[in-house]
Amino acid sequence: MSEPIKLVAFCGSLRKASFNRLALNAFVERLPAGVTSQTIEIDWPLYNADVQAQGFPAPVQAAQQAMLAADGIVLVSPEYNYGPSGVLKNAIDWLSRMTPQPFAAKPIAIFGAAGSVLGSARAQYQLRQILVFLDGRPVNKPEVMIAQAQNRFADGKLTDEVAGKLLADLGASLALAVRHARAAANVK
Numbered sequence: 001m002s003e004p005i006k007l008v009a010f011c012g013s014l015r016k017a018s019f020n021r022l023a024l025n026a027f028v029e030r031l032p033a034g035v036t037s038q039t040i041e042i043d044w045p046l047y048n049a050d051v052q053a054q055g056f057p058a059p060v061q062a063a064q065q066a067m068l069a070a071d072g073i074v075l076v077s078p079e080y081n082y083g084p085s086g087v088l089k090n091a092i093d094w095l096s097r098m099t100p101q102p103f104a105a106k107p108i109a110i111f112g113a114a115g116s117v118l119g120s121a122r123a124q125y126q127l128r129q130i131l132v133f134l135d136g137r138p139v140n141k142p143e144v145m146i147a148q149a150q151n152r153f154a155d156g157k158l159t160d161e162v163a164g165k166l167l168a169d170l171g172a173s174l175a176l177a178v179r180h181a182r183a184a185a186n187v188k
Contacts (some may be wrong), residue, residue: 022158043074
């Protein structure tokens with residue numbers, strides 16, 4: 001049996017019943033055996049270098065430690081004005097300034113849900129650009145963009161079978177990326 005895999009997840013929507021939080025729940029429910037995920041709540045101040053100079057806020061430090069201990073990261077974001085949510089971007093801004101850098105060389109799954117027909121595609125592409133700078137390792141396939149999200153959920157559950165299958169496949173791809181990263185680290 002493979003060594004267990006630990007993930008940390010960030011939801012870029014603060015609303016408890018948001019489509020993205022529901023999508024994250026659906027993703028976690030479909031993770032392969034032996035893979036667990038911890039959701040880190042983003043209730044942080046806006047990034048400010050003056051605040052950073054006084055020390056990183058405790059929740060940011062805790063998130064960094066959880067990320068460093070995890071094998072992979074999950075980023076879930078709605079699309080606001082063709083980009084990721086300010087909440088998620090703010091979290092990334094805080095975490096990007098920490099040493100050691102918690103995104104570096106980590107396999108990362110990205111997905112999102114939106115009311116548009118593109119289902120957070122533009123937000124996800126911007127997140128991928130950000131992760132290039134942070135040396136993250138986004139999983140490329142499958143891309144999961146839950147379009148017209150208002151029609152894909154009922155009673156707090158994902159009802160779209162295609163989206164559910166894509167989320168399951170993304171979880172399996174992330175687990176595989178983690179195993180590949182572990183194997184590469186053992187070769188060195």
